Amino acid sequence: MNSHDLEKWDKEYVWHPFTQMKTYRESKPLIIERGEGSYLFDVEGNRYLDGYASLWVNVHGHNEPELNNALIEQVEKVAHSTLLGSANVPSILLAKKLAEITPGHLSKVFYSDTGSAAVEISLKVAYQYWKNIDPVKYQHKNKFVSLNEAYHGDTVGAVSVGGMDLFHRIFKPLLFERIPTPSPYTYRMTEYGDQEAVKNYCIDELEKLLQDQAEEIAGLIIEPLVQGAAGIITHPPGFLKAVEQLCKKYNILLICDEVAVGFGRTGTLFACEQEDVVPDIMCIGKGITGGYMPLAATIMNEQIFNSFLGEPDEHKTFYHGHTYTGNQLACALALKNIELIERRDLVKDIQKKSKQLSEKLQSLYELPIVGDVRQRGLMIGIEIVKDRQTKEPFTIQENIVSSIIQNARENGLIIRELGPVITMMPILSMSEKELDIMVETVYRSIQDVSVHNGLIPAAN
Ligand SMILES: *Cc1c(COP(=O)(O)O)cnc(C)c1O
Numbered sequence: 001m002n003s004h005d006l007e008k009w010d011k012e013y014v015w016h017p018f019t020q021m022k023t024y025r026e027s028k029p030l031i032i033e034r035g036e037g038s039y040l041f042d043v044e045g046n047r048y049l050d051g052y053a054s055l056w057v058n059v060h061g062h063n064e065p066e067l068n069n070a071l072i073e074q075v076e077k078v079a080h081s082t083l084l085g086s087a088n089v090p091s092i093l094l095a096k097k098l099a100e101i102t103p104g105h106l107s108k109v110f111y112s113d114t115g116s117a118a119v120e121i122s123l124k125v126a127y128q129y130w131k132n133i134d135p136v137k138y139q140h141k142n143k144f145v146s147l148n149e150a151y152h153g154d155t156v157g158a159v160s161v162g163g164m165d166l167f168h169r170i171f172k173p174l175l176f177e178r179i180p181t182p183s184p185y186t187y188r189m190t191e192y193g194d195q196e197a198v199k200n201y202c203i204d205e206l207e208k209l210l211q212d213q214a215e216e217i218a219g220l221i222i223e224p225l226v227q228g229a230a231g232i233i234t235h236p237p238g239f240l241k242a243v244e245q246l247c248k249k250y251n252i253l254l255i256c257d258e259v260a261v262g263f264g265r266t267g268t269l270f271a272c273e274q275e276d277v278v279p280d281i282m283c284i285g286k287g288i289t290g291g292y293m294p295l296a297a298t299i300m301n302e303q304i305f306n307s308f309l310g311e312p313d314e315h316k317t318f319y320h321g322h323t324y325t326g327n328q329l330a331c332a333l334a335l336k337n338i339e340l341i342e343r344r345d346l347v348k349d350i351q352k353k354s355k356q357l358s359e360k361l362q363s364l365y366e367l368p369i370v371g372d373v374r375q376r377g378l379m380i381g382i383e384i385v386k387d388r389q390t391k392e393p394f395t396i397q398e399n400i401v402s403s404i405i406q407n408a409r410e411n412g413l414i415i416r417e418l419g420p421v422i423t424m425m426p427i428l429s430m431s432e433k434e435l436d437i438m439v440e441t442v443y444r445s446i447q448d449v450s451v452h453n454g455l456i457p458a459a460n
Pocket residue numbers: 113114115116117119151152153154223228229257258259260261285286
């Protein structure tokens with residue numbers, strides 16, 4: 001087995017997610033063999049800084065001895081037994097811990113294995129909640145509100161509440177109806193004024209629709225503080241709080257999808273803490289196991305949970321469950337991950353590093369194709385434009401953004417683009433020095449690609 005065979009078999013047998021396989025098969029794939037701290041190594045021994053935290057999941061670095069040991073200790077006891085009708089030790093301890101660290105009265109934990117499933121569960125629970133408490137009075141509470149450009153996962157229910165046209169257009173006939181509300185995308189909404197004005201506009205629009213339709217709405221789902229997949233759209237301060245207040249006022253459930261922002265990413269353990277918001281339901285995933293195993297959870301408050309209590313023949317039971325729900329290996333890793341976050345004071349460390357990073361990021365504005373630099377904690381989006389005045393993006397054919405990503409890879413940095421936005425999602429434990437290297441590499445890649453395409457003169 002050599003790297004040549006692996007490349008051949010990868011192209012022959014593996015269908016990669018979110019990937020145009022025609023293009024993929026014409027390019028040289030990156031085949032990762034091992035990881036160490038903030039770095040990944042490919043089969044040829046090349047080293048890369050993991051500026052994408054392996055799709056936003058890695059917390060303490062790769063090949064972390066304490067996480068490795070947690071996995072080994074658990075696998076020597078048992079790898080998996082079902083949570084349907086029986087319990088297991090790590091899933092109990094983790095649920096108790098999650099109840100303690102999540103905001104407010106969130107205390108009932110329903111496990112699954114992907115963020116999308118956590119979202120599906122939140123929607124089904126929210127829907128059934130109203131039917132459980134009064135099926136006649138709430139017979140019309142069947143719809144969900146979500147933001148424009150929202151992303152909540154790829155299963156059909158999660159796609160239904162999503163707002164990214166690119167991902168949804170083709171599946172439209174399969175989806176249930178959602179009620180869209182404007183997202184405060186300040187950079188592209190300057191016609192409304194500054195970020196405060198954009199926020200007020202979005203809040204007013206939301207209130208108008210709730211005034212008209214709240215009786216048909218079961219809940220509102222939102223990515224708190226930052227819309228990740230849409231290109232790191234950072235919301236103005238106060239937006240989330242205002243959304244929470246409207247949900248309370250109009251009697252609809254608030255679902256916070258913390259799959260991307262949870263576990264320290266934005267500088268607090270959970271993003272909604274920053275606005276003192278307590279959702280009725282919270283979805284978590286991605287960073288929960290420190291990037292080791294697939295695990296997700298949907299966490300509810302007592303009131304919602306209690307509405308599902310009744311005699312078996314009342315059919316208030318939540319008829320939902322996945323085969324690997326509450327998997328011991330994943331839960332044991334999540335427990336260790338949270339223990340390390342606390343013991344290493346990681347959240348405070350992230351706050352400090354974010355501040356330093358924000359100064360460094362300003363240097364990117366020296367490059368004319370950088371339109372907007374957005375950051376919340378260790379979540380960064382660089383929106384690339386042809387022209388700063390018109391904010392016109394490059395076309396896919398012009399191939400600017402993907403060339404920048406490719407150039408960065410050749411210089412030892414893994415990052416990815418989301419449409420016209422270069423995104424950096426470093427491993428949360430990265431050192432200040434490594435974060436500097438990440439930004440410097442991105443700077444150089446944007447510069448190189450700009451020169452190569454005649455967008456700026458060559459530096460001498
Ligand atoms: C990634 C993500 C999801 C989906 O999680 P998967 O584990 O990929 O299914 C849902 N919501 C948000 C906000 C995400 O970033």
